[in-house]
Amino acid sequence: MTDVSISRLCKTYPGQGTPASDDVSLDIADGEFLVLLGPSGCGKTTLMRMVAGLELADSGRVIVGGRDITYLPPRERNLSMVFQSYAVFPHRTVADNIAFGLRMRGVDREVVARKVAWAADLLQLGPYLQRYPAQLSGGQRQRVAVARAIVVDADLLLMDEPLSNLDALLRLSFRAELKKLVSEIGTTTLYVTHDQVEALSLGDRVAVMRDGRIIQCDQPMTVYDDPATEFVGSFLGSPPMNFLSGRVHGSNGSTQVDLGGLHLPAPSRLASYAGREVRLGVRPETIAVSREGDPGASPSTVSVFEPLGSAVLITAELAGQELKVAAPASFRASPGERLWLTLAPERMRWYDPETGSALELAP
Incomplete structure (x- = not known):
């Protein structure tokens, strides 16, 4: 069971008068796909980075699968993350990129080969395993980043705007692929985006953030049909409410x-x-x-x-x-x-x- 409990998490960066994360509490069920949605600067990426261990919280707790990871270093949290910028290694082949996390953990070579083949098949990367990132399209590079994240059997999958660098048509097709993929692997997922269409189409629940706080967290169509505030109603919808x-x-x-x-x-x-x-x-x-x-x-x-x-x-x-x-x-x-x-x-x-x-x- 990998449920997540974020309790009263606070973070203020030096020189800033307002908190980037202001007493945020959030529960994510085992296997749930939860989307953090909000405008730039609302604190959603800061919240994810604190869960990942890339930022230290001023106060509060992060519990993953019953284990307090609030102040553990990233390598001890058993999380995997997909970044907006892909962050694939340009000097490694697709196969080596996918296998990187497994090799760092000392996984047996045969297990690595089996998992790489499984992930490549799932993400339609089989024909490209011996290519380098420079030989791939943007969508293919993003698939490599996702494959690398899912092979390590992490407790929690973190995704920070992974589709924002793709063009509109590719984003549409990859969004459907991603939803199917996460449903198949069943990993608890925390996904950050400012794109309302991504949030509504992907999430089991959507948490709308503003000024470091969660304004509303519910099923996508409940958030859309019954906004808790005028801000939520004006942020979701094109055109808005x-x-x-x-x-x-x-x-x-x-x-x-x-x-x-x-x-x-x-x-x-x-x-x-x-x-x-x-x-x-x-x-x-x-x-x-x-x-x-x-x-x-x-x-x-x-x-x-x-x-x-x-x-x-x-x-x-x-x-x-x-x-x-x-x-x-x-x-x-x-x-x-x-x-x-x-x-x-x-x-x-x-x-x-x-x-x-x-x-x-x-x-």
């Missing part, structure tokens, strides 16, 4: 939100916030758009129309506020045109305008 300002009104048993003269139906659970300002969050793809004034639809004016191939993106003005709408690829509109938008109450999310946190609604 829309946020509109309004005031809650409750009368005659109905609850509405006034967006500046436009009243939208709201769930009755929001009635306890009557009279208060709120922020309404809604994903662009959940908004229905039409040219007819259907019941429950609200009038809007098109500002920008952007065809994206698989869909069209409409920037519209609704009650004096701007929002994005994702419509089917066949839909057409022009700037200045009036369209009718329907915002489904069950897809709306509600936030405190002061804290940016999701409102706690009564059941």
Whole structure:
């Protein structure tokens, strides 16, 4: 069993006023693929480096498989790591690169040969075992780095933005290969990325970080559909979640939100916030758009129309506020045109305008 427990981990670099890791606690189950997601400088790589032993924590603990490794040197942690820059040895063949960690551990030659063949077959590197990295493409070099990491039977596999140096098409194909690979080997994995698509597609769970803290950690679609804060909603999604300002009104048993003269139906659970300002969050793809004034639809004016191939993106003005709408690829509109938008109450999310946190609604 290789579960991971990170408890109250703190790290502040000299000369910096704010912590790079601010009292972070996180549990990773045995065999789980957990993704750390966040913008540059949020502390996700620092957290991974502390787990790897490449940075020492100021305080806190890291427990892997029941063993406290917080202050052990990297070589005693039984971890393997895949870096963003590949970090393959240019003077060694593919076979020697893959075998490097095993040989450093003094593994028997026959076992090394068997494991190298297994990893090469798994990552489709068989024809390239006697080549050098300079003779490989970027995707092939990244496969070598992954193969080197998985052959050593580590307790924990760490991946620090391993796909960011690949072009878009190669990243797409390698992402699918990586997900299948990690599922097959079953190694507990901690993966760092700033790419929301990677996070949502790869992770069993996604931990969103900001300013050295974990803001939300849950299954990918829960994080996407129910962001814990406005930051999470605005960071995930392309385009991100829309946020509109309004005031809650409750009368005659109905609850509405006034967006500046436009009243939208709201769930009755929001009635306890009557009279208060709120922020309404809604994903662009959940908004229905039409040219007819259907019941429950609200009038809007098109500002920008952007065809994206698989869909069209409409920037519209609704009650004096701007929002994005994702419509089917066949839909057409022009700037200045009036369209009718329907915002489904069950897809709306509600936030405190002061804290940016999701409102706690009564059941």
